[in-house]
Amino acid sequence: MADKKANRYPYFAAETSAEVVIARIGADVDPRFREVMTAVIRHLHALVKEVRLTDDEWMAAIQFLTKTGQMCSDWRQEFILLSDTLGVSMLVDTLNHSHSETTENTVLGPFYVANPPHYENGRNICLDGKGEPMVVRGRVTDTSGAPIVGATVDAWQTNEDGFYDVQQKGVQPEMNLRGVFTTNDRGEYWFRSAKPRWYPIPGDGPVGAMLAAMGRSNIRPAHVHFIVRAAGYDDVVTHVFPPDCPYLDTDAVFGVKESLIGDFQRSEDKAEADRLGFPAPFWTLNWDFALAKAR
Amino acid sequence: MADKKANRYPYFAAETSAEVVIARIGADVDPRFREVMTAVIRHLHALVKEVRLTDDEWMAAIQFLTKTGQMCSDWRQEFILLSDTLGVSMLVDTLNHSHSETTENTVLGPFYVANPPHYENGRNICLDGKGEPMVVRGRVTDTSGAPIVGATVDAWQTNEDGFYDVQQKGVQPEMNLRGVFTTNDRGEYWFRSAKPRWYPIPGDGPVGAMLAAMGRSNIRPAHVHFIVRAAGYDDVVTHVFPPDCPYLDTDAVFGVKESLIGDFQRSEDKAEADRLGFPAPFWTLNWDFALAKAR
Numbered sequence: 001m002a003d004k005k006a007n008r009y010p011y012f013a014a015e016t017s018a019e020v021v022i023a024r025i026g027a028d029v030d031p032r033f034r035e036v037m038t039a040v041i042r043h044l045h046a047l048v049k050e051v052r053l054t055d056d057e058w059m060a061a062i063q064f065l066t067k068t069g070q071m072c073s074d075w076r077q078e079f080i081l082l083s084d085t086l087g088v089s090m091l092v093d094t095l096n097h098s099h100s101e102t103t104e105n106t107v108l109g110p111f112y113v114a115n116p117p118h119y120e121n122g123r124n125i126c127l128d129g130k131g132e133p134m135v136v137r138g139r140v141t142d143t144s145g146a147p148i149v150g151a152t153v154d155a156w157q158t159n160e161d162g163f164y165d166v167q168q169k170g171v172q173p174e175m176n177l178r179g180v181f182t183t184n185d186r187g188e189y190w191f192r193s194a195k196p197r198w199y200p201i202p203g204d205g206p207v208g209a210m211l212a213a214m215g216r217s218n219i220r221p222a223h224v225h226f227i228v229r230a231a232g233y234d235d236v237v238t239h240v241f242p243p244d245c246p247y248l249d250t251d252a253v254f255g256v257k258e259s260l261i262g263d264f265q266r267s268e269d270k271a272e273a274d275r276l277g278f279p280a281p282f283w284t285l286n287w288d289f290a291l292a293k294a295r
Numbered sequence: 296m297a298d299k300k301a302n303r304y305p306y307f308a309a310e311t312s313a314e315v316v317i318a319r320i321g322a323d324v325d326p327r328f329r330e331v332m333t334a335v336i337r338h339l340h341a342l343v344k345e346v347r348l349t350d351d352e353w354m355a356a357i358q359f360l361t362k363t364g365q366m367c368s369d370w371r372q373e374f375i376l377l378s379d380t381l382g383v384s385m386l387v388d389t390l391n392h393s394h395s396e397t398t399e400n401t402v403l404g405p406f407y408v409a410n411p412p413h414y415e416n417g418r419n420i421c422l423d424g425k426g427e428p429m430v431v432r433g434r435v436t437d438t439s440g441a442p443i444v445g446a447t448v449d450a451w452q453t454n455e456d457g458f459y460d461v462q463q464k465g466v467q468p469e470m471n472l473r474g475v476f477t478t479n480d481r482g483e484y485w486f487r488s489a490k491p492r493w494y495p496i497p498g499d500g501p502v503g504a505m506l507a508a509m510g511r512s513n514i515r516p517a518h519v520h521f522i523v524r525a526a527g528y529d530d531v532v533t534h535v536f537p538p539d540c541p542y543l544d545t546d547a548v549f550g551v552k553e554s555l556i557g558d559f560q561r562s563e564d565k566a567e568a569d570r571l572g573f574p575a576p577f578w579t580l581n582w583d584f585a586l587a588k589a590r
Binding site for chain 1: 308315364389
């Protein structure tokens, strides 16, 4: 026992708390797991000390995390919502997907669905006829501006009521406002849709309560989601936002980047509207995507 | 729009990510909540940047936290177990309950039950007759060593199989190895029990998997829990550990403090054993508690 009494190290003390916990990590542990857990433990302990977390605050944190997990289901991922609203999802995305010469990425979000319909260019994906009509046109290129033929442009968005089709099963037509388009031999794609609308993220769980307590908005600004893919290139997962949306500066999940604010134009051109099969006025969005060679 | 284009601040960028999120906290927010959330956001973002968390690691973290929440029930608190095993519970306890002149605190743990039975001094709380018999004797004093009369000493522990009664409902007698004793006019308490045993914390959930991946033990060293209360004094919530337990240095929840290792002595004294109603050999623990005036 003499050695043990001389060495307080293995026992807990506030001053060395993180080191005591880290020293317990075994010798044969995956080096990356060790690196991540070491950083997790250091930051957790530094946080608790910095704010001198009280017993009651600790219990409130335990209850918050428990409720957040218990709110999750096949249709709801409250921990992703927590990560999104604390800016963590955007940070992870930005650290892992930053090309200076390509279209910028932003968060995927929880409303992408597998196997969306593939359409000929020009198809109108707005199946419920709501909202202001919009035509989207552009090119997919490499970082030198050369066209990429056969790239796919996978788009999805909410309807005019602010809901994705999967949030309103039985109310909206299936696959409303979703479609995949393929670039032609000049790298061009185009489709018709409706101008996107802002919407609130789910507010009935612990994350909604947290945002309210933080005095924060739960609104996402209007946007169209895109995943652009081409063989031999890295995917671009992004949004395009209309510049007139009043919620650009307060996106609840921090998805807005200045480079992703699109050139949305309102048009009164009746002849063009007729050609598109739209009433006037309608909206145009011209948007090109630049993809980087796969790393 | 000119102003907005000149000012990238409201939009997300990796370099200023924490500041962007913190800047969104409203003006009329509770100052303490602002302080805590600001520190949470700073540490979360610093952690993600420091380890350059990948997309897959982020998703693994989301799934881990989700499972941890979903494992919680009325009988299981996996987030408290996570906090315990990362040393956070001990840190919060140590920051909030450090008196230099009193018995040191340690974690309460999840197995305390409300309304334990009150007994006369001397009662044997080991109702299943298992394990090596033990007698515990001591005094409750103030920090000057003056006895406190009428203090309550609330004790609980596992049985010889390593389970608390509430973990084995229908197997162990109800309220096995739990009891509250009151100090006499010399500040003394005493009771009979069994020598405590080490035990594994629940290993079938995400926290068990985390400990295994970290190459860590899931064993808690043997201990008797105590809550000592007296009117006008701060409670002491603590454990006492036997010095011969082989798991003192690797407590899965970091509850061991050197000052809490007790004077457990093995006795062959047949006459004393007869007086106690024990077979020989038996164990003795002499343990005094010092309480501080309520702050």
